[in-house]
Amino acid sequence: MRRRRFIKALITSAAIVGAWEAVVRMGLVSPIIIAAPSDIVLAAASDGGVFLRAFATTLGEIAAAVLIAWTLGIATGLVIGSSRRLAAGTVPVLSSIFAVPLIILYPLLMAWLGIGALSKIAFGAFSGFFPIALNTIDGVRAIEPRYFALARAIGATRWQTYARLIFPLALPAMVSGLRIGTGLVVIGVLVTEMLASLGGIGFLISYHRTLFNTGHVYFGMLLALTLAVAVNIGLTRLDRRVGHWRLREQAEEQPR
Amino acid sequence: MPIIEVSGLAKEFGIGRAPLCALADVSFAVDKGCFITLVGPSGCGKSTLLQILAGLIPPTRGEARIDGERVCGPMPAKVGMVFQDPTLLPWKTALANIEFPLDLRGDERAARRKRCAALLELVGLTEFAEHYPHELSGGMRQRVAIARGLAQDPPLILMDEPFAALDEQTRTRMGHDLLEIWAKTGKTVFFITHSLSEAIYLSDAVLVMSARPGRIIEAIAIDFPRPRELDIIGSAAFGAIRNRIWHLIAEAR
Numbered sequence: 001m002r003r004r005r006f007i008k009a010l011i012t013s014a015a016i017v018g019a020w021e022a023v024v025r026m027g028l029v030s031p032i033i034i035a036a037p038s039d040i041v042l043a044a045a046s047d048g049g050v051f052l053r054a055f056a057t058t059l060g061e062i063a064a065a066v067l068i069a070w071t072l073g074i075a076t077g078l079v080i081g082s083s084r085r086l087a088a089g090t091v092p093v094l095s096s097i098f099a100v101p102l103i104i105l106y107p108l109l110m111a112w113l114g115i116g117a118l119s120k121i122a123f124g125a126f127s128g129f130f131p132i133a134l135n136t137i138d139g140v141r142a143i144e145p146r147y148f149a150l151a152r153a154i155g156a157t158r159w160q161t162y163a164r165l166i167f168p169l170a171l172p173a174m175v176s177g178l179r180i181g182t183g184l185v186v187i188g189v190l191v192t193e194m195l196a197s198l199g200g201i202g203f204l205i206s207y208h209r210t211l212f213n214t215g216h217v218y219f220g221m222l223l224a225l226t227l228a229v230a231v232n233i234g235l236t237r238l239d240r241r242v243g244h245w246r247l248r249e250q251a252e253e254q255p256r
Numbered sequence: 257m258p259i260i261e262v263s264g265l266a267k268e269f270g271i272g273r274a275p276l277c278a279l280a281d282v283s284f285a286v287d288k289g290c291f292i293t294l295v296g297p298s299g300c301g302k303s304t305l306l307q308i309l310a311g312l313i314p315p316t317r318g319e320a321r322i323d324g325e326r327v328c329g330p331m332p333a334k335v336g337m338v339f340q341d342p343t344l345l346p347w348k349t350a351l352a353n354i355e356f357p358l359d360l361r362g363d364e365r366a367a368r369r370k371r372c373a374a375l376l377e378l379v380g381l382t383e384f385a386e387h388y389p390h391e392l393s394g395g396m397r398q399r400v401a402i403a404r405g406l407a408q409d410p411p412l413i414l415m416d417e418p419f420a421a422l423d424e425q426t427r428t429r430m431g432h433d434l435l436e437i438w439a440k441t442g443k444t445v446f447f448i449t450h451s452l453s454e455a456i457y458l459s460d461a462v463l464v465m466s467a468r469p470g471r472i473i474e475a476i477a478i479d480f481p482r483p484r485e486l487d488i489i490g491s492a493a494f495g496a497i498r499n500r501i502w503h504l505i506a507e508a509r
Contacts, residue, residue: 152312153335153337154332155333168347
């Protein structure tokens with residue numbers, strides 16, 4: 001059953017790719033506007049190594065930016081979230097910064113950190129930071145006071161209260177922040193690579209676009225897409241694992 | 257020797273503006289091993305008093321002593337708390353929830369597991385050790401919370417309207433079972449409730465509080481022999497005590 005479905009899907013995709021190739025070959029559309037599948041394969045064959053190295057560069061930048069955005073976002077969120085006053089003072093500021101298209105600040109970052117990987121990491125981390133911090137703050141603020149009373153009554157230390165109660169209680173909200181934030185990191189890194197840089201998938205896409213190497217552009221886009229999909233799958237898994245008990249509990253408490 | 261000694265306790269909220277006086281000059285003592293219930297009109301400061309005893313908030317004046325020691329912060333080794341909401345950790349099983357205070361205290365895994373399995377048996381939930389809170393009924397969750405309150409083996413258990421959110425039948429059943437647990441463990445229980453029947457059925461003595469600012473207006477000894485059956489609730493003597501407390505509260509308004 002599963003196998004038959006797989007074969008069906010394979011045949012359908014082959015038909016689509018075939019039709020796509022035919023449309024371009026017959027000259028119905030300019031190859032500059034739409035590259036034929038064979039052009040993409042050709043691009044991969046001729047410049048595969050270059051693309052792979054660029055892929056590694058982008059991956060490294062994203063990994064570094066994700067690490068920074070997660071760490072700073074969660075730490076900031078936990079600290080600000082623990083104080084009602086601090087949250088009341090900073091949340092409006094943080095959310096209005098989050099509402100600004102941050103890309104307009106990129107020229108500044110580039111002037112400070114140069115055209116290389118550093119400014120991409122900084123921008124990626126910067127754009128991912130806000131939703132993570134804001135969601136973590138929300139998550140901590142939403143913890144009911146009775147949990148803090150419990151922590152004190154059973155003699156939890158300050159550190160234990162953070163690590164064993166606040167963190168896990170805020171985790172579901174935190175993870176939805178991580179989803180948004182990580183997505184923004186990927187976008188941020190790729191976009192700034194396309195704007196001005198010396199390497200990475202984004203750079204190759206915009207470089208080949210100026211040369212009208214549509215096959216190369218498509219191949220680059222394909223790699224970027226793969227990356228984004230992989231990141232999304234990872235986050236969905238995390239979300240499902242963490243959100244499990246929270247969803248069950250909410251479902252349980254609805255009728256009350 | 258009394259385990260709880262409260263003298264001249266007062267609590268005011270809102271410094272600066274017109275302060276709200278929640279408790280005014282509360283004094284009483286509770287002997288070891290007793291089951292004492294505190295009743296009073298809504299908002300009379302019952303919970304405030306309990307929070308002061310638990311060391312969660314400081315009094316404005318006066319002092320509270322537990323087991324001879326002046327309360328100036330939580331004393332987890334001496335006081336176990338059970339809240340109105342079970343406040344279980346949803347990502348932990350029933351057994352792990354009971355173990356949580358011991359885990360934080362740094363007890364060895366095997367020892368704490370053994371102790372908590374025994375507590376789980378005491379509250380009648382052995383089969384539910386590996387269930388998560390969302391898989392348990394309201395009454396079961398509160399049983400887990402009671403077992404957790406007993407985990408650090410404190411001599412005193414403070415209970416803040418623990419059965420208020422339960423339905424009538426579960427509530428009656430829980431009261432009955434709580435008395436068994438109390439008899440087996442020999443703890444002192446200080447219990448807050450709105451239900452006069454619950455208070456009389458459970459207690460050795462009922463402390464009656466006035467409306468805000470809260471004062472203890474009367475301590476009524478309850479002499480029904482133990483173990484008590486639920487039938488006593490329908491008796492004339494029970495009704496007389498109930499009426500008396502009801503009038504005390506109504507007149508103190």
